[in-house]
Structure formats: structure tokens, C-alpha cells
Amino acid sequence: MRKKIDSRTTPRIAHYFRDVDLLGNSCPEFIPEAFSSNCWYDGEQWPAHFLQRVAVRLNYIWATYGVRDGERTVHGSHPAVCCSSFQIADIIAVKEGEPPQAGAATQYALTFPLAVAENGGFKRVAHWSQGQAYLQDGTPLELNGREVVENQFRYVSAQQNLPNQCSEWRWPYPHNYRRAIAKINAKGLVGTTIPGLQLTHKKWSGIGVVVPTMVEARRLQYDILSLIDREVVSDTHFDHILVCEKLPSNVGGFDTEQLQAVFSSACFDFKSCLKVSDLMAKSMQLDFSSRVLILEGTTPKGPTHEVGGCWLCFQDNTHPYVRALVKAGRVKVNKQGRYMASLDELDTRRDLRERQGIAQQLAKELREQHGIESSFFSVLNSQRPDDLPFFSGRPWGGSYFITDSPDGDDE
Known part of the structure; x- marks a missing residue:
């Protein structure tokens, strides 16, 4: 008999949320004066848990130029939503205070099945070397010119030690970013949308959510149920909520079935109340x-x-x-x-x-x-x-x- 494969453990990529210091040199180039009336923050910090809930409730992952230490990591004219390869081991490493293989990993994330992400327009990271474009794994690309690479992919310098970098993907914002920002500056976010990836589009069905604790899982449950009850998304659009505190401290040596069991036991059943x-x-x-x-x-x-x-x-x-x-x-x-x-x-x-x-x-x-x-x-x-x-x-x-x-x- 053919073994049943849990869709939760199929290859996924993750958009990780991080704390943002609005006065630091790694904050987005555009900062709205406020979000909607149900979003409230005090001070000069956007915590990762705040940004994750804003993305789910407002239905968009913000596209940015990935500014780090005052420099853009997304080159070209289009900002992007960036994702890394999702591995349970990375989440456990962060939970245990150890460095993850995926340097961007945090305990706050939205994940997409890899096949869904690539069909929806996510592209792998590329680099340019000696007149040729390459994916991060070294696969050559049939693209002409560095500017084409920079506008279609999240560009990585060929001087970086690529084998030690995690796999990354980029979804380029397809519309006029400057026009969208100008509209927000003129009218605010009420009646406008965050320029980015629309999470509620049917093509993204199967989204996973990662949070550190059950307390935060229940808050995300509220957000997701509100979208389902408004019929903005179906009850299958968000697939699971993975709670990091329910994961073991190590999964070294686990086979596929054991990883499936670990994953399932760490997921919060947020849909049973719908029955x-x-x-x-x-x-x-x-x-x-x-x-x-x-x-x-x-x-x-x-x-x-x-x-x-x-x-x-x-x-x-x-x-x-x-x-x-x-x-x-x-x-x-x-x-x-x-x-x-x-x-x-x-x-x-x-x-x-x-x-x-x-x-x-x-x-x-x-x-x-x-x-x-x-x-x-x-x-x-x-x-x-x-x-x-x-x-x-x-x-x-x-x-x-x-x-x-x-x-x-x-x-």
C-alpha cells in the first residue's frame, strides 16, 4: 500500500518576520504613518509577531528592497517578497538559541508549498559571474545581461560563499511601486493596500503559519477565522499553525515518518471549532x-x-x-x-x-x-x-x- 504523505511536510519555503527598529539602518525605505485602526504600536519598534499578524489580517506580505545595514539586498527596480528554504531543524535551532542554517530563520513565519510558490511567481536567487547568470546552486540561466538578473531575481554577489548560503526565493512586486507608495502617502492605508503579495489569492492555498507559543497561535487563529468567516478565503487556504514550543529539542537522525509525526504533533488544531x-x-x-x-x-x-x-x-x-x-x-x-x-x-x-x-x-x-x-x-x-x-x-x-x-x- 502506498504511504500517505502529509502535505505539511512537503518541501516549503518560508517568509520569516523579524523585529524592525524604525530608527535603525535595516528598516524598510518606506514606513507608513499607521496601519489600520485595529493595529496599534507604541515607540520605534515593529516586533516580528506584530508584523506577522498585520500581514495575515491585512492580507498582504509587504514587498521591500530588503535593506540591511543601510544597503539594499534586493536590486533592480522592483521590490520583492523574499523567502528561504523551510526546515524544521532551523526552527528548532532558533528555539534552542543556536544558529540556524537558514540565517533569516525566526519563530515567526508564513510558509508556502514550494510547488505553489514557484507556480505563483517565486524565483530562485541568482548571481552573475563572468557574463553568465546562475541560480544559487550553480545552475546556469538563459538570461541576457546583469540588469535582467537583478530585476527578475534577488541578486547575490558572486563573491559570496554561495555553498554556505541557504536557498532563497524572491517574488518580485509586479506593479508600480512608486505609485502605490504615493497613494498611501496621500490617503493612508484606509482604502488602499500594502504593496506586496496578496495572501488571500486562491493560488497561494496551503499557507502554513509558524509561531513560538500557543498564546500567539490563538491570536493567529482569531485572524484566520475572521478571514474564513468573511468568506475572504476558504477553510483550506491556511493549512496549519506550527507551534515551536511543541517541537522537540532535536530531530537529528529522524526519518520521513518521524518528521511527519513531529510536525503533526506540533501543529495547533485551529479549525475544529468550525464544525x-x-x-x-x-x-x-x-x-x-x-x-x-x-x-x-x-x-x-x-x-x-x-x-x-x-x-x-x-x-x-x-x-x-x-x-x-x-x-x-x-x-x-x-x-x-x-x-x-x-x-x-x-x-x-x-x-x-x-x-x-x-x-x-x-x-x-x-x-x-x-x-x-x-x-x-x-x-x-x-x-x-x-x-x-x-x-x-x-x-x-x-x-x-x-x-x-x-x-x-x-x-
């Missing part, structure tokens, strides 16, 4: 609707001073109650990734602050009886859940916000 029965969905929808209807009937009405939309916003998008309401269509995810339950049973003529008060009472009931954290979300003079909120209850709860804090606020 909700029709009965569960109907039952929780009825429970939620009944609660809102009772609060509507027992809460006195006063004069209307403010109008606008009001929702109940859930912090945990994995809780069975929330998952059931998502399946029932009662909870929708707005563009920023908030999980919002409509309060259809409330009289829309009620004052906005009255509806906020009812949402707070509902949140209290659900916390006491189901252990669910939630708060109200309201928009003054608008019924659109994607507008900026007038009030949003306890704003820093859960994994909605992407912050530069290593601890975050997951209470």
Missing part, C-alpha cells in the same frame, strides 16, 4: 433572540436623543455559542475583524444609549451563563458596522486588536 451542527446553530440562535426580546419588553423607553446602529460585539470567535451564531447568520464579521451580533428584536426607535445599555445587560447575562466576553458596538448616525464606532464597550479585550505588546490582552 457546528444545524441543531446547535438553531438552538443558540433561539436562545440569543429570546434574550434580546425579553430585554426589549422589560426595558422602559425614553425620548430619543441619538440615533445609529448598535450591535453586540464578541471577543472570542472560537466559543461554541459564537460559532453557532456565526453559522446561523446572526453574527457577522465586519471588515476590521469584529464579530457583531445584530439586535433585531430591539425597537430601532429607541435612543442609541438605551440600546447600548440593553447590549451591556445582554453581555452580562451571556458572561454569567455561558462564560462569553462581549461588549456593545455602536455607530452614531449610521447603520453600517464598518464605520468608526461611537462607543465600543471595553475596547482592548480579546484578540481583535493587533498590538506590539508580547502579552497583549486576551482576558
Whole structure:
């Protein structure tokens, strides 16, 4: 019988995220004033975990010129997304504080199956020597001229000791980079996109995620589920989340089957919460609707001073109650990734602050009886859940916000 091969252990390449010092000489040439309103950092540092979540939530890996020590490592006119060969041994080495073979390796990465990456436009690193272009492994390329090499590949000087360098790939940004940056400078990132690789495109299906701890795995779970629930990607687009702290300290001498077992045991099951029965969905929808209807009937009405939309916003998008309401269509995810339950049973003529008060009472009931954290979300003079909120209850709860804090606020 033919052995089943785990797609997670097929050859992959990885885009590793590193800490970026915005005042150092290895930061990107372009630095936006801010990301979206759900991304917040303080100071002059972009931690790797922050940049990884920004990439997933905003759907793009930023294309840059790979500035290191004040010099571009990506030559030519097009910036690029750069990847290295992905090996479990490299991740373990970083985890154990040892130098990895892939010098760029960190415990924060997005990985792509090699075949998917090459079909999507990733090209191997090349170098130019004596009028001939070569791949890093020494394979000659039929390319005419060094400038062609520099614009199509991540250029490596022929003077470098190539056999000791890790295998690298580059995806060149295909559009007008200067125009994209000018648009961001004029309008900000709201309504524009980061110039780079669009992660949500179907051709990249099979993406893997690498994080150091289970705490960070659950934050990435929130981000990925929000994309699935918005139907931006399918439930198979992101294949796995590999948690480094669950890996052994050494895999030397392991055969293919043993590596598969190690890999699988270190992966976090982030999709099982998606399985909700029709009965569960109907039952929780009825429970939620009944609660809102009772609060509507027992809460006195006063004069209307403010109008606008009001929702109940859930912090945990994995809780069975929330998952059931998502399946029932009662909870929708707005563009920023908030999980919002409509309060259809409330009289829309009620004052906005009255509806906020009812949402707070509902949140209290659900916390006491189901252990669910939630708060109200309201928009003054608008019924659109994607507008900026007038009030949003306890704003820093859960994994909605992407912050530069290593601890975050997951209470």
C-alpha cells in the first residue's frame, strides 16, 4: 500500500518576520504613518509577531528592497517578497538559541508549498559571474545581461560563499511601486493596500503559519477565522499553525515518518471549532433572540436623543455559542475583524444609549451563563458596522486588536 504523505511536510519555503527598529539602518525605505485602526504600536519598534499578524489580517506580505545595514539586498527596480528554504531543524535551532542554517530563520513565519510558490511567481536567487547568470546552486540561466538578473531575481554577489548560503526565493512586486507608495502617502492605508503579495489569492492555498507559543497561535487563529468567516478565503487556504514550543529539542537522525509525526504533533488544531451542527446553530440562535426580546419588553423607553446602529460585539470567535451564531447568520464579521451580533428584536426607535445599555445587560447575562466576553458596538448616525464606532464597550479585550505588546490582552 502506498504511504500517505502529509502535505505539511512537503518541501516549503518560508517568509520569516523579524523585529524592525524604525530608527535603525535595516528598516524598510518606506514606513507608513499607521496601519489600520485595529493595529496599534507604541515607540520605534515593529516586533516580528506584530508584523506577522498585520500581514495575515491585512492580507498582504509587504514587498521591500530588503535593506540591511543601510544597503539594499534586493536590486533592480522592483521590490520583492523574499523567502528561504523551510526546515524544521532551523526552527528548532532558533528555539534552542543556536544558529540556524537558514540565517533569516525566526519563530515567526508564513510558509508556502514550494510547488505553489514557484507556480505563483517565486524565483530562485541568482548571481552573475563572468557574463553568465546562475541560480544559487550553480545552475546556469538563459538570461541576457546583469540588469535582467537583478530585476527578475534577488541578486547575490558572486563573491559570496554561495555553498554556505541557504536557498532563497524572491517574488518580485509586479506593479508600480512608486505609485502605490504615493497613494498611501496621500490617503493612508484606509482604502488602499500594502504593496506586496496578496495572501488571500486562491493560488497561494496551503499557507502554513509558524509561531513560538500557543498564546500567539490563538491570536493567529482569531485572524484566520475572521478571514474564513468573511468568506475572504476558504477553510483550506491556511493549512496549519506550527507551534515551536511543541517541537522537540532535536530531530537529528529522524526519518520521513518521524518528521511527519513531529510536525503533526506540533501543529495547533485551529479549525475544529468550525464544525457546528444545524441543531446547535438553531438552538443558540433561539436562545440569543429570546434574550434580546425579553430585554426589549422589560426595558422602559425614553425620548430619543441619538440615533445609529448598535450591535453586540464578541471577543472570542472560537466559543461554541459564537460559532453557532456565526453559522446561523446572526453574527457577522465586519471588515476590521469584529464579530457583531445584530439586535433585531430591539425597537430601532429607541435612543442609541438605551440600546447600548440593553447590549451591556445582554453581555452580562451571556458572561454569567455561558462564560462569553462581549461588549456593545455602536455607530452614531449610521447603520453600517464598518464605520468608526461611537462607543465600543471595553475596547482592548480579546484578540481583535493587533498590538506590539508580547502579552497583549486576551482576558
